Amino acid sequence: MKKWIVPLCVIALFVFLTALFLTPDFTYHCTEELLACVENATKFGFWGKLWAHLKCVYYNVICVLGGLFI
Numbered sequence: 001m002k003k004w005i006v007p008l009c010v011i012a013l014f015v016f017l018t019a020l021f022l023t024p025d026f027t028y029h030c031t032e033e034l035l036a037c038v039e040n041a042t043k044f045g046f047w048g049k050l051w052a053h054l055k056c057v058y059y060n061v062i063c064v065l066g067g068l069f070i
Contacts, residue, residue: 021064030063 020026034056041052 020068026067027064029067030060033063034060 037056038053041049041056044052
């Protein structure tokens with residue numbers, strides 16, 4: 001029974017995070033910032049866009065997860 005606890009906890013965490021990011025109540029206030037960030041990154045070259053988009057996604061994740069604690 002003990003060997004199933006860790007995989008089940010990982011699956012439960014994945015399901016919780018998926019549900020969180022698919023729920024508009026938690027993500028609506030972060031969406032505008034994400035879209036503006038991605039739109040501003042279109043003026044860069046390939047590597048600049050890649051880095052800017054990764055930063056946009058990072059800030060969006062922090063924004064959504066921050067909504068849990070505020």
